[in-house]
Amino acid sequence: MKIIVPMAGRGSRLRPHTLTVPKPLIPIAGKPIVHRLVEDIAKVLNDSIDEIAFIIHESFGKEVEQDLIAIAEKLGAKGVICYQNEALGTAHAILCAKESLSGPVVVAYADTLFRADFNLDKDADSVIWVKQVEDPSAFGVVQLNEANEIVDFVEKPKEFVSDLAIIGIYYFKSGETLRSELEYLLDNNIIKGGEYQLTDALENMKVKGLRFVPGKVEEWMDCGNKNVTVETNTRMLNFLKLDNELLIDNSVVLENSEIIEPCFIGKNVVLRNSTVGPNVSIGDATVVENSTVKNSLIQTNSVIKNAVLDNAMVGNHAVYDGKHTQISIGDYSVLE
Incomplete structure (x- = not known):
């Protein structure tokens, strides 16, 4: 199993703390956010982690890279550093780690923490971590059918369609399939809002008949600004x-x-x-x-x-x- 962690953003909402340290390396209860994130993912996976690929901006520097590799090694995994130097969207970010997109992979954005107690359905083509929320209009949400399978993705719905918000952590049984779909977006310049979006790749996979299921978390904690980071x-x-x-x-x-x-x-x-x-x-x-x-x-x-x-x-x-x-x-x- 591999974990891919896009974290090239500057964390501007958490300044001044992110002027010298990338947001995912700010400690929460004594450990960097990204360290806690990959630890919690490892507990849910109940499987050995072979590799963790961190997608950063090249300007973060060698000390940050060494810290990230050390985090991977503490979990018994190989640490890999990849670069995204232009903010071209979620799909572009993940594809920056294309050499790691093989076999089963988890993609996890490094600005969130969670608590969960569910068994990962490794027979599904993809599992999307979700949390029930009071105001779905502020989030991307998933719709389920009677078989508890995801049948639609809706971004910030104005009318109620679901209260299961996507928290930014995804499992894919085949990293190769995900890589192919991401490359298709970039090769065909499929852009929304000036960026290449992961949700477009997910939609293409769903249309082709791949099976998506939810992984429901009990707690979802944000680290976006000072107040919510202190609360987390x-x-x-x-x-x-x-x-x-x-x-x-x-x-x-x-x-x-x-x-x-x-x-x-x-x-x-x-x-x-x-x-x-x-x-x-x-x-x-x-x-x-x-x-x-x-x-x-x-x-x-x-x-x-x-x-x-x-x-x-x-x-x-x-x-x-x-x-x-x-x-x-x-x-x-x-x-x-």
Whole structure:
């Protein structure tokens, strides 16, 4: 089994945090978004992963590429780096990893996390991960027949046709078939909105009689902007607590301080005269002093002093000493 992860976008809605780090590498509860994504996919697949192909912009740099390859290797897979340097759509992005489009593959966009407990139907030609939503008009949705098979894809329906939203994760039994359909779109310049769309390839496959079925997820978590990323961190921490995952490192130094769980606290963190939690993630080697922090994300090697933070997001190597509460400051920022 192979996983293909398109992630070449700039993540502009999450700036300033994505000015120095691609959005999929921003940690949620101590692990990069893309790391959690591929881990959760591996659990659903119940199969060994041979290769993970990451589709990035070439400007992301060698350090990012090394981080991504390390994520694949932690799952026992080979990491492959592919480039998409022009934003030409979802179909174009996937085809940038055409050498990996062989055998069974999963395509997963790296700006979403999920929780699911379903058995993958590997006899289907394709499985599309979906989540029941209250307002389908904001999403692409699927329609099902009585046999629980997908019979139509509808983009942002103005009238109700289905409440099963496509979350951006797909299984294909034959990577070769998907590659052929994507190449057909590009060879024939089939464009919508100025881009080559994966949904056009799916529609062509369905017309040819391929069998599509849904994989329904219980939770779907977005990481699009600061507020929803902080909310996703909160939800993930609560899930991990239920899973009894160790979230507080033994090296944490507590000086007249309290941790209210659930929290993720990394290595060599120092807490002085502070209350941290609930729903807080703090990266390695950060110092929090004379502060109260809840519902927030703080990355590595930062210093927080004299603060009352709630719904805040602080980058790496940042310094904050102030009165604002719902702050969002990026890497190497100093506010005193």
